[in-house]
Amino acid sequence: MSVIERGGAPPVTPPDAVHRGPAPAGALPYHAGMDAPPTADLVRSAAGGDQQAWDGLVERYGRLVWSVIRGFRLDAATAADVSQTTWLRLVEHLDRLREPDRVGSWLATTARNECLRVYRRSARTIPSELPGDITDPRLRPDERVILDEEAGAVLAALELVPEQCRELLRLIVADPPLSYQDIAEVLGRPLGSIGPTRQRCLDRLRAALTTIDSGSERRPR
Amino acid sequence: MSTPRSDDSLIADLRRGLAAVDAVPPAVLDAAKAVLTWRTIDAELAELTFDSAAERELAGVRSDGDEVRRLTFSSRTLTLEIEVHGGVRLVGQVVPPQRAALELRSPDGSLFTEADELGRFAFDVPPGPSSLVCRAADEVTITTDWTLY
Numbered sequence: 297m298s299v300i301e302r303g304g305a306p307p308v309t310p311p312d313a314v315h316r317g318p319a320p321a322g323a324l325p326y327h328a329g330m331d332a333p334p335t336a337d338l339v340r341s342a343a344g345g346d347q348q349a350w351d352g353l354v355e356r357y358g359r360l361v362w363s364v365i366r367g368f369r370l371d372a373a374t375a376a377d378v379s380q381t382t383w384l385r386l387v388e389h390l391d392r393l394r395e396p397d398r399v400g401s402w403l404a405t406t407a408r409n410e411c412l413r414v415y416r417r418s419a420r421t422i423p424s425e426l427p428g429d430i431t432d433p434r435l436r437p438d439e440r441v442i443l444d445e446e447a448g449a450v451l452a453a454l455e456l457v458p459e460q461c462r463e464l465l466r467l468i469v470a471d472p473p474l475s476y477q478d479i480a481e482v483l484g485r486p487l488g489s490i491g492p493t494r495q496r497c498l499d500r501l502r503a504a505l506t507t508i509d510s511g512s513e514r515r516p517r
Numbered sequence: 518m519s520t521p522r523s524d525d526s527l528i529a530d531l532r533r534g535l536a537a538v539d540a541v542p543p544a545v546l547d548a549a550k551a552v553l554t555w556r557t558i559d560a561e562l563a564e565l566t567f568d569s570a571a572e573r574e575l576a577g578v579r580s581d582g583d584e585v586r587r588l589t590f591s592s593r594t595l596t597l598e599i600e601v602h603g604g605v606r607l608v609g610q611v612v613p614p615q616r617a618a619l620e621l622r623s624p625d626g627s628l629f630t631e632a633d634e635l636g637r638f639a640f641d642v643p644p645g646p647s648s649l650v651c652r653a654a655d656e657v658t659i660t661t662d663w664t665l666y
Contacts, residue, residue, distance in 0.1 A: 342553065345553070345556065347550075347553055350550065350553040351550050354546055354549045354550050355546070358541050358545070358546045358549060359536075359539075359540075359541055361549075362539060362541040362542075362545060363535065363539050366538075366539045376542070376544070376545050376548070377644075377645050377646060377665055378665065379545050379548070379549060380545075380548050380549065380552065380624070380645065380646050381645075381646040381663050381664065381665045383548075383549040383552050384552050384555060384646050384648070384663035385662055385663045387552055387553060387555055387556050387663075388555075388556070388557065388562055388648075388660065388662065388663065389562075390556070392562070409571065410665060412571065413568060413570040413571055413665070414570075414665060416570055416571075417570060417586070417604070442537070443534060443537055443538070444533070446530045447530045447531075447533045447534035447537065448534065449530075450527060450530040450531050450534050451531075451534040451535070451538065454531065454534075465531060466535065468528065468531075469528060469531050469532040469535060471532075471536065495524075498524050498527055498528070501527055501531070502521065502522055502527060505522065505527075
């Protein structure tokens with residue numbers, strides 16, 4: 297089963313929840329089960345022109361790349377261009393990656409650098425666009441996204457924390473998971489800083505959530 | 518909602534929320550799967566070694582959309598020095614200077630031109646990512662990293 301095969305089924309669950317099936321929360325992401333080929337093997341096979349291996353890489357890391365890009369406030373068409381640029385660049389680097397098993401970190405780093413370049417050329421950005429708003433119907437994953445109240449509140453709180461925290465927190469919940477070493481590499485920060493910053497950012501998120509909760513309690517009844 | 522939330526519970530809600538609002542559009546995954554066919558095996562890769570767009574923040578220069586972006590692509594044998602004017606016109610030079618056949622590849626198709634004896638060439642920038650292919654007289658072919666100009 298893959299994302300593109302989803303037909304007109306009602307969007308009750310986010311697409312990747314479908315892949316996880318009945319697996320408990322925190323289980324390995326799909327395609328990383330016991331019978332899934334190691335990432336380094338997929339990289340090697342794709343470098344030899346194996347389309348199936350390449351598709352496997354896209355399915356394994358497509359969400360990660362998109363998530364990194366979505367952290368920047370690019371318009372939908374530019375976001376799609378950055379994703380495409382990232383994957384095209386990997387095609388030419390498949391046989392020269394120093395650590396093929398860490399291609400996820402390479403992809404996230406490449407996508408982030410490309411976003412920073414685009415972001416600094418302000419003509420191509422729409423700063424007012426909120427994450428979650430995708431106006432181009434071609435790029436809209438579902439007709440509507442159904443969020444439970446808790447997840448919705450945490451996303452609203454995420455908008456209130458500093459940019460650096462927002463970016464780190466997004467990487468903390470990346471799927472497939474990134475190690476602290478990966479995160480340090482992607483952000484270009486010392487490995488030892490990731491743990492403490494993570495804690496500080498979670499505290500900020502918790503404080504922002506409290507602000508939101510108390511704000512909604514004050515609403516007129 | 519008044520009890521303090523644990524880290525794990527915050528992270529679980531964040532993961533669920535982002536997975537829902539950041540679901541990858543199927544068109545984006547399809548496009549990514551289609552790019553393996555762009556793999557070149559007989560050309561030398563010229564990697565992006567300098568990009569003024571990556572330096573801008575450090576230099577504190579404000580972007581106004583009309584300025585010149587400078588990029589350098591380096592391979593063992595050849596270097597391509599590129600200027601992009603106003604985001605629409607790409608002017609390049611082959612270093613060391615020499616005549617060469619240039620191709621600007623993009624998923625929408627290719628543009629072709631010739632570099633003069635000083636190695637100079639120019640293209641209109643297509644939308645989306647593109648990559649330059651430079652075929653020099655001595656049978657050397659290089660392709661550049663894919664770039665969003």
